[in-house]
Amino acid sequence: MRKLLTFAATAALMAGVTTAHAADKLGLVVSTLNNPFFVSLKDGAQAEAKKLGYDLVVLDSQNDPAKELSNVEDVLGKNIKVLLINPTDSDAVKAAVRTANHADVPVVTLDRSANGGKVATHIASDNVAGGKMAGDEIIKLLGGKGKVAELQGVPGTSAARDRGKGFHDAVAADKNIDVVASQPADFDRTKGLNVMENILQAHPDVQAVFAQNDEMALGALKAIQGSGHKIYVVGFDGTDDGVAAVKAGTMAATIAQQANKIGALGVDAAAKIIKGQSVPKYTPVPLKMITK
Template identity: 35%
Template sequence: MRKLMTVAALGGLVAASALAGCGDGGGGSGDSLTLGFSQVGAESGWRTANTKSIQESAKQAGIDLKFSDAQGKQENQIKAIRSFITQRVDVIAFSPVVESGWETVLKEAKDADIPVILTDRAIDSPDKSLYKTFIGSDFVLEGKKAGEWLVKEYEGQDDPVNIAELQGTPGAAPANDRKAGFADVIKAEPKFKVIASQTGDFTRTGGKQVMETFLKAHPDIDVLYAHNDDMGLGAIEAIEAAGKKPGTDIKIITVDAVHDGMQALADGKINYIVECSPLLGPQLMDLAKKVNAGEEVPQRVLTEETTFTQDQAQEALPDRKY
């Protein structure tokens, strides 16, 4: 009888173990959560800070993070997402390189019953069922904030204001939206004229090269609007090399508020920065846990952000985290 009871007990333990294994629906084990994340690349200081925030937050949250760097190429990102599907991760998150062309691979994730979270950048698909939520900034609003500062800065002046624009990566949501928001604000006043607009691909090198071209073709530039700090910082090098004083001879507006950009603002080389926070990691991990548990989440989660003048940058720099 004692032998029979021992066998029965062992059988119960085996059954319980088998049931626990059946309950594991993804790449993790037991109660762990596996998150597959595809990053755009490492094109800027902002992106580096964003990656660090996600990696550190996953570790703190006890989430198994499978990280992939797309190196700025959509085809790499699509391959990564398909790899995550094959690995049966619990949740997929990614920051889209461009807005279009995601329906097929996201339909594959949906068919595999793996929830998707968009981070930082949106997609232009009308099918909102392809992802659970989008966490990130309002890029149109960022462009509008840049335009509003410019309008106020030149209030009461009737002379033409010649603007050069350094755009982000073609087809990327922040490039499209920051351009649209800025244009929407300044269009009411004919004195504001965008005389040159070209992509610097969100990189410091690109910003410098394009600004060199701008300055040769348009020696009468009054204002530079750069879609991110890194392009603005590259442009500063070109402006100084041309014998002009950034922030004075050419007023500069940028977006992001990374440390190097904030330092340039504090030094008077940039005039105004619209913040776009890269520290999305904690919110992303919280959302990943909720969608994995089947909880309802808002389809749009905004990050809290501000703007900076020179004085505000000087005050904020000592405690700046990125």
């Protein structure tokens, strides 16, 4: 009986090892994990990969296009079936996408698109619509008249371009709204603080700010609180810190993305690609306005 049990245990162990090694690998290269939004995106992808039985290799590009390309080369060497990538820059990522193309590994872009190379599908929020939602909210908060500043994300990213377009489309329709400053703060909280301080020095009469993500919005809030001015701040992403600031009444609103869902849908798309199923060129993820 002992021998039979030992044999059964050994067989079960070997089966477990075989299953683990047989699991298809997916690669996820993230622009940065020093941002709560992208941490949530990664968490969503990891949870979905575990649920579907895939091994997910995650690498952090630290907002560096050169490191991003190196990460893609590294993860391609791990025999992945599909590359999921959240680009540091929509133009710079072209080299990474083409590297995957040459290796015959399908590419799925998340949150930010790629301006070159072959991509199987792109999964993101409708950033133009979100930017317009932010602009419309600011117009409402100001009663249709006032001076506004904009903190832009990383130049060259599709998210910064599209959110900015939607915002400017909205405020341009109202002749009494004056955008007095539009400056990049690279989606970074500390840079958001510094840029907002500079804007306040040049334009102390600013009445509202659109920050293209919550991290910059929270940095801007700190600068505004230090100045003593009453200024409405609208962010973007719906991160935990951003939502908490809205609920506390210090931030006027945030346009909430569903970062976890973007990551999960990326893995779902990868699973379909592996199975030979078709995927749409673009999968929009719904947005919602969060106010107090």
